[in-house]
Amino acid sequence: MAKVKTSYFCQNCGAQSAKWIGRCPACGEWNTYVEEVLQREEASGPTWRSTSTQVAAKPRAIAEINYQEESRVVTADQELNRVLGGGIVPGSMVLIGGEPGIGKSTLMLQIALSLKKNRVLYISGEESDQQIKMRAERLGVQHPNCFILTETGTQNIFKQIEQLQPNVLIVDSIQTLHSSFIESGAGSISQVRECTAELLKYAKESGTPVFLIGHITKEGNLAGPKILEHMVDTVLQFEGDRHMTYRILRTTKNRFGSTAELGIYEMHGTGLREVSNPSEILLSQREENLSGISIGATLEGNRPLLIEVQSLVSPATYGTPQRSSTGYDAKRLNMLLAVLEKRGGFKLGSQDVFLNIAGGLKVEDPAIDLAVCASILSSFEDIAIPNTTCFAAEVGLSGEIRAVNRIDQRIGEAEKLGFTEIYISKFNVKGTDLKRYGIKVHAVSKLEEVLSGLFG
Numbered sequence: 001m002a003k004v005k006t007s008y009f010c011q012n013c014g015a016q017s018a019k020w021i022g023r024c025p026a027c028g029e030w031n032t033y034v035e036e037v038l039q040r041e042e043a044s045g046p047t048w049r050s051t052s053t054q055v056a057a058k059p060r061a062i063a064e065i066n067y068q069e070e071s072r073v074v075t076a077d078q079e080l081n082r083v084l085g086g087g088i089v090p091g092s093m094v095l096i097g098g099e100p101g102i103g104k105s106t107l108m109l110q111i112a113l114s115l116k117k118n119r120v121l122y123i124s125g126e127e128s129d130q131q132i133k134m135r136a137e138r139l140g141v142q143h144p145n146c147f148i149l150t151e152t153g154t155q156n157i158f159k160q161i162e163q164l165q166p167n168v169l170i171v172d173s174i175q176t177l178h179s180s181f182i183e184s185g186a187g188s189i190s191q192v193r194e195c196t197a198e199l200l201k202y203a204k205e206s207g208t209p210v211f212l213i214g215h216i217t218k219e220g221n222l223a224g225p226k227i228l229e230h231m232v233d234t235v236l237q238f239e240g241d242r243h244m245t246y247r248i249l250r251t252t253k254n255r256f257g258s259t260a261e262l263g264i265y266e267m268h269g270t271g272l273r274e275v276s277n278p279s280e281i282l283l284s285q286r287e288e289n290l291s292g293i294s295i296g297a298t299l300e301g302n303r304p305l306l307i308e309v310q311s312l313v314s315p316a317t318y319g320t321p322q323r324s325s326t327g328y329d330a331k332r333l334n335m336l337l338a339v340l341e342k343r344g345g346f347k348l349g350s351q352d353v354f355l356n357i358a359g360g361l362k363v364e365d366p367a368i369d370l371a372v373c374a375s376i377l378s379s380f381e382d383i384a385i386p387n388t389t390c391f392a393a394e395v396g397l398s399g400e401i402r403a404v405n406r407i408d409q410r411i412g413e414a415e416k417l418g419f420t421e422i423y424i425s426k427f428n429v430k431g432t433d434l435k436r437y438g439i440k441v442h443a444v445s446k447l448e449e450v451l452s453g454l455f456g
Contacts, residue, residue: 008033009189013226036184073168073209076114079265079274083236083249085257088168091207092256093200095174095229097214097222098238103247103267104213106135107238108170110271111211113141120145121166125152125176125186139271152186154179154198166208171199173213174228196231229253240267244360246281247272250301262301279306279417282359289387292379296371297392297410297422298363304406304413306390308358309368311375316352327357328372329364336373336395343399343447346380367404369395370423373447374454383455388420391450393428399447403427415439423450 008017011034015026023030072087081087084094098104105127112120113136120143124132132148147164151157154177161169171177177195178186185191196212203210212232214222222229229235233255240247249263264275275281283295283306292311297304309328316322325333333355340346353376357363371391378385392410394402403425404410414422415437426443434441444450 006035008035011189014189014193014228034189036182036188036190073115073118075111076116077111077263077274078276079249079263080111083251083261083263084234085254085261088209089233089256090209091203092233093203093210093212093231094234094236095212095214095222095232096236096238097216099216102238102240103265103272104238105172106139107249107265107272108172108211108213109135110139110141112146112168112170113139113143115146115168116143118145118167119147119164120168120170121147121149121161121164122170122172123149123151123157124172125150126172138269152176152178154195158198158202161202168209168211169199169203170211171213173215174199175215192228196228200231241360246275246278246360248300258302260301262303264300279304279413282307282361283417284308284358289384291382291384292375293387294371294375294378294385295387295390295419296363296368297390297414298365298368299406299409304409306413306417306419307361307363307368309371309375310356310358311372311379312354313348313351313376313379316350321350322352322354324353325355327360327362328355328368332366332369333372335397336369337376339395339397339399339447340373340376344377344451346377348376348380351380365404366394366402367392367410369393370401370450374450377451377455381455385454386421388418389422389454390414390419391423393423393425393444395447401425401444401446401450407432411437411439411441423453 008020009015010024010026010029010032012029012032013024013027015024017033020033020035024032070090072089074087075081096104096108109122109132112122122132127150129148129150149157149160174192174196175187178191179194179198182190182194199210199212202208216222234251235253237250237252238247239250245267247265247267249265251259251261253259264278265272266275294309295306296309297306299305323330323334333353337348337353341348355372370393373395374385374391392404392407394404396402407424407428411422419439421440421442423442423444426445429443442453
């Protein structure tokens with residue numbers, strides 16, 4: 001019997017050490033090293049590693065390499081196509097992470113059922129066949145070539161793959177798989193790395209796209225070694241508040257497209273619905289103009305969005321005024337309040353200020369600074385802003401209106417949704433033909449110009 005070999009791995013970054021150490025020299029975390037068994041056994045049954053033919057690689061001149069653009073697999077989910085850069089690339093490996101209960105399994109099962117022209121194998125290590133069937137019945141979509149396999153051992157998985165020859169492979173989740181090459185338990189650093197390596201080898205040699213669902217840690221990072229994100233081609237993050245209906249599919253890494261794209265979904269009892277025009281949903285339908293509400297033009301990735309900023313300003317009941325914000329940086333709110341008091345002359349130091357971004361979104365784009373200021377002053381003066389007016393500009397510490405990027409997309413989105421006026425920085429006007437827009441553009445340079453235009 002071979003001698004058992006062990007090593008120590010950092011549970012945070014995957015660094016390896018021959019002995020236990022308190023502080024990881026790679027990532028600097030304390031008490032993250034765990035002993036794992038490295039001794040490999042002879043694998044029983046077929047694996048992709050044993051069945052694939054090994055061909056010795058030789059160096060080739062880059063001019064001699066034949067390159068042919070491969071056609072992507074276009075799904076019925078337009079949001080997923082946008083995030084992936086136009087569709088699924090053959091032989092690619094995509095890792096999807098998100099909080100428990102956010103809808104990762106529902107999204108991937110929905111995608112599996114929508115690929116009508118492909119043979120799809122959905123591997124689940126967390127649910128039974130009956131549970132997956134129950135979810136499929138709830139989605140209300142039928143696909144005769146979608147096969148379900150509830151298995152965690154990679155040896156049996158590759159045996160079934162060889163018999164079925166699927167066009168698309170989905171694994172839910174990578175932390176539940178285990179390989180007989182590694183003796184440690186499922187979900188450990190070495191098991192996750194080994195199972196991913198076997199699936200990656202299969203994807204590249206067979207040209208079959210593979211989707212992996214991954215767990216995340218309490219810090220919000222993908223569980224397992226950091227090398228897992230380096231091995232795959234695309235990393236998608238499925239975000240959103242489980243108590244809200246909207247979900248965002250965001251790209252953090254993409255070898256075949258842009259990382260600035262994102263898809264927006266709405267969770268229903270029958271599954272996830274694509275939101276093709278999120279601006280209409282994020283703007284509330286009001287019968288009359290109300291004070292404290294303004295519309296800001298922001299960008300989420302490459303997609304322009306018009307969002308509603310809500311403010312409530314009231315006299316402070318206690319000695320220290322409250323400053324509360326939901327979906328917006330509290331420090332930036334305090335900065336804008338100081339600018340309004342210093343440069344605008346508004347006495348906000350004795351007022352409670354509450355700020356909310358409608359729809360449950362979290363916005364970091366500085367282009368909504370002007371919308372935040374307008375919303376706060378609208379509530380403070382109790383004067384409603386016309387619901388056909390929106391804003392797209394950053395506010396500086398001296399009260400100047402600063403330019404923002406991609407102003408053409410912001411103006412175009414506002415015009416498409418029926419807005420008649422938009423306030424932007426005059427430094428954005430250079431090189432922009434304003435006559436081609438059917439919306440009145442106010443180019444301003446100081447905060448005072450905006451306030452006089454809105455409140456007189």
